Every structure is written in structure tokens, then in C-alpha cells.
Amino acid sequence: xxxxxxxxxxxxxxxxxxxxxxxxxxxxxxxxxxxxxxxxxxxxxxxxxxxxxxxxxxxxxxxxxxxxxxxxxxxxxxxxxxxxxxxxxxxxxxxxxxxxxxxxxxxxxxxxxxxxxxxxxxxxxxxxxxxxxxxxxxxxxxxxxxxxxxxxxxxxxxxxxxxxxxxxxxxxxxxxxxxxxxxxxxxxxxxxxxxxxxxxxxxxxxxxxxxxxxxxxxxxxxxxxxxxxxxxxxxxxxxxxxxxxxxxxxxxxxxxxxxxxxxxxxxxxxxxxxxxxxxxxxxxxxxxxxxxxxxxxxxxxxxxxxxxxxxxxxxxxxxxxxxxxxxxxxxxxxxxxxxxxxxxxxxxxxx
Numbered sequence: 001x002x003x004x005x006x007x008x009x010x011x012x013x014x015x016x017x018x019x020x021x022x023x024x025x026x027x028x029x030x031x032x033x034x035x036x037x038x039x040x041x042x043x044x045x046x047x048x049x050x051x052x053x054x055x056x057x058x059x060x061x062x063x064x065x066x067x068x069x070x071x072x073x074x075x076x077x078x079x080x081x082x083x084x085x086x087x088x089x090x091x092x093x094x095x096x097x098x099x100x101x102x103x104x105x106x107x108x109x110x111x112x113x114x115x116x117x118x119x120x121x122x123x124x125x126x127x128x129x130x131x132x133x134x135x136x137x138x139x140x141x142x143x144x145x146x147x148x149x150x151x152x153x154x155x156x157x158x159x160x161x162x163x164x165x166x167x168x169x170x171x172x173x174x175x176x177x178x179x180x181x182x183x184x185x186x187x188x189x190x191x192x193x194x195x196x197x198x199x200x201x202x203x204x205x206x207x208x209x210x211x212x213x214x215x216x217x218x219x220x221x222x223x224x225x226x227x228x229x230x231x232x233x234x235x236x237x238x239x240x241x242x243x244x245x246x247x248x249x250x251x252x253x254x255x256x257x258x259x260x261x262x263x264x265x266x267x268x269x270x271x272x273x274x275x276x277x278x279x280x281x282x283x284x285x286x287x288x289x290x291x292x293x294x295x296x297x298x299x300x301x302x303x304x305x306x307x308x309x310x311x312x313x314x315x316x317x318x319x320x321x322x323x324x325x326x327x328x329x330x331x332x333x334x335x336x337x338x339x340x341x342x343x344x345x346x347x348x349x350x351x
Contacts, residue, residue: 002053004045005031010053011060015222018339022086022224026067026095027060033096041099041106055276055310058114061220066109069219070098083223113277115208116220117149119235120228120340121272121308122156123181124318126170127345128306128333129156131320132268133171133193136302140196140265144258146251146286147274148202150210150217151244152235155179157197158242159235163189171195178234186344187334198265200245203254207246210239228339251278252285259293263301267293272308273316273338294323308336315342 002010008031015024034045045052045059052059070076071083079094099106132141145154160167162182169176171194208217214236221228247254255269269290275283290305297303302324311317318333330350336343 002051002056004034004048004052004059007052007054008034008060011058014054018337019341020222020225022083023064023222025086025091026064026083029092029095030060030063032092033099037096037099039100040103041110044107044110059110061114062110062112063106064222065114065216065220066106067095067098068221068223069109069215070102070105071223072215072219086224112206112216114220115149115204115206115217117152117208117217117232117235118228118273118339119152119159119179119231120181120183120337122153122159122170122179123161123183123340124308124333124336124343125153125156125270125272125306126159126161126181127190127343128270128304128318128320129170129195129197129268130190130193131331131333131347132304133195134191136195136266136299137193138196139300139302140198141268141302141304142198142263142265143200143202144255144267144269145200145202146255146269146271147277148204148207148244148246150208150213150239151202151246152210152217152232152239153272154200154202154244154246155235155238155242157195157200158238161189163192168192171197177238179231179238180234181231181340183337183340184342186342187346189343189345190347201258202244202246203249203251204246205248205250207248209246210236210244225339250282250285252282252289255286256289259289259303263293263296263303265300266302266304268304268306270306270308273310275307275309290321290323294328297323298325310338315344318343318345 012027071080082091082094159179160177305321315335320331334344334346
């Protein structure tokens with residue numbers, strides 16, 4: 001379990017590794033400010049009851065979101081100016097001032113786990129859809145996302161992904177989307193193949209509404225990463241035309257109920273950088289539900305489970321399991337950056 005000091009040190013390193021120099025400096029400054037803060041915000045952070053680290057409660061990013069929200073609403077012009085200077089001694093002063101003068105604002109943001117709903121993770125999702133489309137031409141797949149936040153990645157069929165030939169529609173047909181994902185490919189991407197997609201539903205303990213909570217999603221996105229902010233704005237616009245269907249529930253209980261429903265066609269269950277937040281009981285129930293549903297799958301009603309999750313290596317591991325009659329098959333598809341900046345596509349079936 002990370003102490004609050006370790007949490008800020010870990011988050012600082014993670015932000016640098018993910019290309020956000022400003023957010024790394026903000027986390028570093030926050031650690032110094034909290035260390036000397038005897039007010040309600042400092043007390044709340046120092047007495048945090050759980051794991052404050054990036055892989056758990058992400059306390060530093062809760063405060064980063066609160067600060068970014070102030071700059072986005074022009075409520076803290078001096079802090080905004082310090083952000084524009086990308087840090088420096090002024091940054092500590094302005095953060096300390098805001099925490100002291102706006103304690104209720106920061107305490108409110110501390111109550112909610114960050115939900116960036118990173119749209120860049122739809123790059124690997126589209127690649128997996130192409131991979132499945134080549135193996136199951138004409139077979140329809142319903143989408144089931146676990147830990148889907150606002151459901152923006154449920155809309156990956158409405159996005160476009162760049163391969164060696166330029167931008168391609170997600171489903172290899174139709175017009176290009178305003179959400180255009182251009183990761184650096186470290187391997188040969190799969191050939192675009194249309195995947196027939198049916199319904200799309202997701203679950204989250206605290207589902208956000210893109211129309212209502214778009215501002216919160218923007219605030220959790222790091223302010224110096226303009227490409228991410230631009231993708232998010234475009235994805236929110238797509239969500240206005242194609243509202244994601246998100247439900248509030250435990251992911252394990254919800255998936256068990258969904259997979260127990262009649263399945264006249266295929267289903268694709270997926271989660272991207274979400275499993276780390278699931279309790280062990282939830283993860284166990286997810287696995288039980290998949291194994292049970294997999295026993296009833298067939299070539300015309302396959303069950304696919306795709307995960308993009310951290311495993312201690314560079315970025316996230318991409319893993320696909322397929323049930324279509326007989327024993328399940330497993331592919332290690334490679335790795336991807338947590339924000340989708342690169343995809344190392346190396347599809348290898350496990351023997």
C-alpha cells in the first residue's frame with residue numbers, strides 16, 4: 001500500500017513517462033504543499049484510509065483534476081499563468097493559495113476517483129475488431145465494456161484508426177470519423193476487416209454522462225496534452241450523436257447477468273486499464289461468468305474477451321481469449337501505451 005508521499009512520487013514519475021511534464025511538476029509541487037498544509041485538504045490526504053497510489057485510489061490525480069478545473073473555468077488566473085510557464089517556484093505558491101482558499105472545492109474532488117475515459121485506448125480496440133472481423137466474417141458481435149466510465153470507448157465503431165495506408169474507418173466501411181487515432185505502430189497492424197457490431201452496453205460503479213460530465217472528463221485530462229484533449233472533445237461530440245448506454249453496477253454481477261441472457265450471435269467483452277480497480281471478488285466473478293458462457297459458445301455465437309491491462313511491463317498487455325466451441329484459444333496481441341500513443345502489434349497464439 002502506497003503512503004501519500006509515495007503516491008505523489010509514483011505519479012510524478014508516471015506523468016513524466018507518459019509525456020506530461022507539466023502534470024509531473026504539478027504532482028511534485030502538490031507533494032510539497034500537502035506536506036506543510038495543516039488545513040482540511042492536507043489532513044484529508046495525510047489520513048487517506050486506502051492505497052493513495054496511481055494503481056489504486058489515485059489521490060494525486062484527484063487533486064490534479066481539481067486544479068485543472070479551476071484553470072478551465074478561469075477561476076484562478078494566477079494559477080493559469082503558472083501553468084502557462086510550465087511550473088517554477090510560482091507554481092507552489094499558487095497551488096498553496098488555491099488549496100487554502102478553496103478547500104471545499106478540493107475536498108469535493110477528492111471524493112471521486114479520476115475517470116479520464118482515455119479515447120486513445122480505442123486504437124487497440126479497433127485493431128482487435130479488425131482481428132476478429134477477419135476470423136468471423138459476417139458474425140455479429142454485441143459489445144460489453146467493463147469499467148466503461150462515460151462509455152466513450154463503447155463508440156469505437158464510430159472512430160477511425162490510422163494504419164500503413166492512412167486513416168481507416170473502424171469498421172472498414174463508411175466515412176472517416178472526427179475521432180482519428182494515429183498511434184505509432186511498432187509492428188504490422190492487422191488488415192482492416194469489417195466487424196458486424198450489434199448492441200453496445202457498458203457498466204461502471206459510477207458511470208458518467210458525456211453530456212452532463214464532459215467537463216469533469218476534460219479536467220481529469222492532463223492540460224499540456226493537447227492531442228488528448230482534442231480527441232476527448234471530438235469523442236464527446238460523437239457521443240452526442242451516439243449516446244453510449246452505461247449502467248451502474250458491479251462489473252462482475254453485471255457481466256454474469258448479461259452473459260446469462262440468450263445470445264443469438266457473438267459477444268465481445270472488454271476492459272482497458274480498469275481491472276486494477278476491480279476488487280478480487282469482482283475479478284473472480286468476471287472469470288466465472290466468462291468460463292460459464294464460453295461453454296455454450298459456438299462458431300456462430302463466439303465469445304471474445306479482450307483486455308488491455310498493466311502487468312508491470314512497458315505499457316499495457318493486449319490479450320484476447322476466444323470461445324467458439326471446444327477449448328478456449330488465447331492470443332497475446334502485443335502491447336500498447338496506456339494512452340494509446342503507440343501499439344506494438346505482435347499477434348501470437350498461445351500453444
